[in-house]
Amino acid sequence: MQTFLRRLGLAAGLLALATQCATTTETENPNSRSIPTTAAPVTPAPAPAADAAVAPTTPVPEATAPTATATAPAAPAEKRLTPAEYKAQVKSADIRLKTMPKDAKALLRRAKAHSQLKNYTLALADYNAVVKLEPANAEAYFNRGLTRLRLDQYTPAIADFSKSLRYNPNDKEAFFSRGVARLQMANYRGAIPDFTRALAVDSLYADAYEYRGISYASLYKPKEARRDLEKAVKLNPAAVKSLRKYAKD
DSSP: OHHHHHHTTGGTTHHHOOOOOOOOOOOOOTTTOOOOOOOOOOOOOOSSSSSOOOSSSSSTOOOOOOOOOOOOOOOOTTTOOOHHHHHHHHHHHHHHHHHTTHHHHHHHHHHHHHHTTOOOOHHHHHHOOOOOOOTTTTHHHHHHHHHHHHHHOOOHHHHHHHHHHHHHOOHHHHHHHHHHHHHTTTOOOHHHHHHHHHHHHOTTTTHHHHHHHHHHHHTTOHHHHHHHHHHHHHOOGGGHHHHHHHHOO
C-alpha cells in the first residue's frame, strides 16, 4: 500500500517538502469510506523560550493558514473507478432519491461520488442532508470534514472530525485528519495530540509518526522529531526523505 497521505490528497503541501510519507493509497469507491486531503508547507514556528508541553487539541487563534492545493481522496482496498463510473453512481442515487428523498444511504453514496468528481459544493449539500437526517452519523461527519479540507475550510473540517469522533471515538483516521487540518493552520502544538491519539489506536501508523515528527521539528524539538521520523522510516522506508529534511540535531 502507498501513502495514507496521498489518500488524503496531501501531496501538494507537506509532500512537496517531505515527499511520500505514509502507508495507504486511496482508490475510493463511493460505497466505501473516503479519507482526507491537503497538508501545509511546514514553516517552523518561532523557537520557544522553554520546552513547552503538548498543547490541547484546539486551534491556535493567531495561526495563519498556509496555502495548499488538494487532490481527491481514495479509500483502501477498493478499486478506483473511472469518472464515468462515478457519474453512474450519481445517476443511480438520483433515481433512488426521486422516490426516497430521505434515503440517507443514497445521499451519502452520491456525496462520495460527487467528491470523487470534485463537485465539492454538491457533495457538501448531500452531507448536510445526511447529518440532518442522521445527526449521529459519524461517517457523514468524517467525509464532510474531508470535503471541507479540500475546500481549505480548516476550522469547519476540525469541527466535523470532532463530531465524527464523538460517535466513533476510536477512529484513527479522524484523529489523523484533524491533525492534518491543524497542521494546515500551522497549529503544530494542536496537531501533535491528534497524531498521538491516532497512534494510541494504531501503534504502527507510519503517517502519524511522520507527521508528528514534522510537527515536532517545526516546534524546534529535534530529539522528538528524530525519534518519530526514525520510527516512521522503520514502518515506511519512503519516510527517509522526511527524516533527512527534518531530523536535525
